[in-house]
Amino acid sequence: MRTILRTMLQGFGARRIVEAEDGAAGLEALDRANPDILILDWVMPILDGPDMVRMIRTPDNPFAYIPIIMVTAHTERSRIVEARKLGVHELLCKPISAKALHQRIMSVILQPRDFVKTAGYFGPAPRAIRNHKKAWKAPVTTNGD
Template sequence: MARPIVGSIDLSPVRCLVVDDNAHMRKLTATILYGLGIKDIREAASGDAAIKVLDEFPADIVILDWVMAPEDGITFTRRIRSKTESPNPFLPIIMLTGHTERKHIEEARDAGITEFLSKPVSVKGLAQRILSIIDKPRPYVRNSNYFGPNRRRHDDPKYAGTDRRLRADASAPG
């Protein structure tokens, strides 16, 4: 007998917002979420619509597409992470995309994406990202260039802080 994807974790209290300008992909993602046990799901077709939904709906997780018009998922994420208009700058964001090259993954990470999932989306892949957010929440960091989830997946005992490069530059001779 196959093991359930989410095990014994009850995802019914989780509230999700799905943001995608493609209605078919929004419905597909919402159907997957519903199948995982998430019942409180809202949808938005654009970044502006998503902000309006978030003003009224306290989502626990946003799942969004990268390629959208007029505002892409990276721009939306930066709005959520850095603008005063953000309803919740600490909101976990899962980005769905077909752009899986390293430079795109790094760009998404540097914008403040919490989790990254390549298309085509699988039930297992989406479940794993949601469980990662729940089971292993990452602390948020702020420095002069970034605010968002800690980009380091593992603790590094040699890590010297968020502004270590600035301190190193200031103490360098010459």
């Protein structure tokens, strides 16, 4: 999967692509690489995607606001809901296409979302809330606040 993603990203013109063999190595690579976007697989050895997102999406983490695209072969509703609760920006279903990957990347770049912090959630504002902020009762912060 990493080879496929790397090939697609290179085709889009990405100049610096950092890969990790597992979630633990991915966390270590964050500090060294300081990436603009994080693309994770749901299932990874040592530390899976959801656990990695939980570690990243803490307000005191220097990478807490990084856009995260999660790749998964399982598209049942419960998995989509869990990804949203984790603070994933975009979900990309396998088998992936270059078009779908490009759309997700453009979404996180061209349509950045404010972050919200409540007692049970820290992450990007859900799309419905982003478009109707007045209905959201929790404090809304911008990236970096």
